[in-house]
Amino acid sequence: MPIALDAMGGDNAPDEIVAGAVRAVREHGISVVLVGAPRPLSEALSQHDATTEIPIVRAEEALAMDEGALASLRRPRSSIAVACHLVRRGDACAVVSAGSTAGIVATGKLRLRGQPGVLRPAIAVALPTRPTPTVLLDAGANAEVKPEMLVQFAHLGAAYAETALGVEHPRIGLLTIGSEPEKGNKLVKRAHELLSAAPGLDFAGNIEGHDLLTRTVDVIVADGFTGNVALKTMEGSVRYAFAELRETINESRTARVGGLLQKRRIRELYRRLDPEVHGGAVLLGLNGTVVIAHGASHAKGVSAACVLAARLAQEGVVNRIGERLASTPRPHRLW
DSSP states (O other): OOOOEEESSSTTHHHHHHHHHHHHHHHHHOOOEEEHHHHHEEEEHHHOOOTTTTEEEEEEEEBOOTOOTTHHHHOOTTTHHHHHHHHHHHSEEEEEEOOHHHHHHHHHHHHHHHOOOOTTTTEEEEEOHHHHHHHHSSSSSSSSHHHHHHHHHHHHHHHHHHSSSOOOOOEEEEEEEEESTSOOOOHHHHHHHHHOTTTEEEEEEEEEGGGGTSSSOEEEOOOOOHHHHHHHHHHHHHHHHHHHHHHTTTTTTTHHHHHTTTTHHHHHHHHHHHHHHHHHOEEESSSSSSEEETTTHHHHHHHHOOOOOOHHHHHHHHHHHHHHHHTSOTTTOOO
């Protein structure tokens, strides 16, 4: 089945979205269907001589990048809503969108529904650590949570690490302000207690912000507010570091020569830290695979998001999450 690509979502829609779809089809052999307004999509496809390669599903409405969760109710025929409907109907295997994160989360919850036992879906991001990525969740779907929800996020992240990254026994870390069990607010302290006693989880304890890229654990759990701030801080730090590196290399002839000698290594490092290479975030806990690409994605990022979505759908991440949750005791006061 094809990937349902929201062609109207994102800062650079629809041109870069269409260009990314063409790359996904031609370079990676992925089947894609574009969802959006037919006329601009047909015009964009014609620029790539791809009008016969990629079909279009009509959706006249689109969520603006500044629209929040309520827009999913105001625009029931938006491109992201139609894309989710294709997955729910069995006509597509996954959804990819670079649109409003709040709109994607709300529409996904409304159209695809949560998996049995899932309180809240969570956004998982693969951090570029070595030798394998580290999963961070929640990265922005739930600003306010209960301790039991953090335990469930740990199960979602563990299932994602097992399925997508091939980690056999994921180690779980709880993001807070200190490594000691008593460090943090009431939410984190209670979550630490629950995670320590949770069956089926290898809980390694608390971790701090400086551990995000050290590969201390396989899965990092946080509430959506903390996780999103940590992620954006890390992305900003990477951009700042590379800007300073470019300026330093251009300061003198000697520095430029040294930069040329290290050009290959610098390019590899930049590629490893480039968000567009990794395909974006994954909304876990729904009855369908949903990949959220960066809002400013260009063709490369959109293509990578389609590759990620196709791989997750093929490897059955939704089924793996269902199996893990089915074997996990549920806290009665929440479910």
